[in-house]
Amino acid sequence: MKFDHVFRDPALYELALTHRSIGRPNNERLEFLGDALLDLVVAEMLFEAHPNASEGELTRLRSELVNGKRLAGLARKLELGDKLRLGPGELKSGGYRRDSILADAFEALIAAVYLDAGFDACRHVVKRQFEALVQDMPRSHKDAKTRLQEWLQARGLSLPSYALLAAHGEDHARTFEVACSLDEPQATRFEAQGRSRRAAEQSAAEQALAWLERGETS
Structure with a gap:
């Protein structure tokens, strides 16, 4: 895999590959x-690639793309392990093969591009690294209630409960209000409306899932 950036300031490149074990x-x-830059650019890519995806689904897709294992894989394709500057202890223990160190170096390298040449250059590099992954990322066909469960x-957390709060309107045009309640990881309730009880429950479940995913990635 090619890294499409030539550094004007080589010191930034060296710093990006310098592990804290060096000092x-x-x-x-x-x-x-x-x-932060990876989250932003990958979010932009997913937003453009999936115009009908909900916030919760976009959040899930981003978390599947921007995580330690995935970033370490990209770092290996760029052979960053061979270029890392590590302290003696990390060298001896094989730190250049460790996912966490490789993923951190990849993030640092993206930031170095941004500082070296600005946001457009950074966006270009990230898009080149992630374009195939974004294109190959399948959207889930499971509904929100199933994905939440x-x-x-x-x-290992408790399953949600759903309750009908109210129903308004004539039989041919009713609006249903429901609540989706979670006991864990903390007691929380999400309310939503829909033209059917099922639609309202799906909407509430989508809200709950988006909230959980934001909490896990923050």
Whole structure:
């Protein structure tokens, strides 16, 4: 995989690949900035690629693309492990192969591009690295209630409960108000409306799932 940027300031490139085991300065501050830049550009890519996706689904897709395992894979394709500057302890323990160190270096490298050449150059690099992943990322065909249940079950949490709060209007044009309640990870309730009880429940479940996913990625 090609990295489409030639640094005007080589010191930024070196800093991005300098692990904290070396001492200071190192790439920790660049990691922080790179993480935010990746979230922004990948969110933009998904927003454009999936115009009908809900907020919760876009959040889920982004979390599947911007995570330690995925970033470490991209770092390996760029052979960043061979270029890392590590302290003696990390070298001896094989830190250049560790997912967390590789992912951090990839984030730092994205931030270094931004500082070296600005946001447009950064966006270009991120898009080149993620374009195939975004195109190949399948959208889930499962409904929001199913995805919410699976999310909670995967983490050993209690399942949600749904309650009809009210129904308004004539039989041919009724509006249903429902609540989706979670006991874990904290007691929370999400309310939504729909032209059917099922539609309202799906909307409330989507809200709950988006809230949970935001909490997990923040």
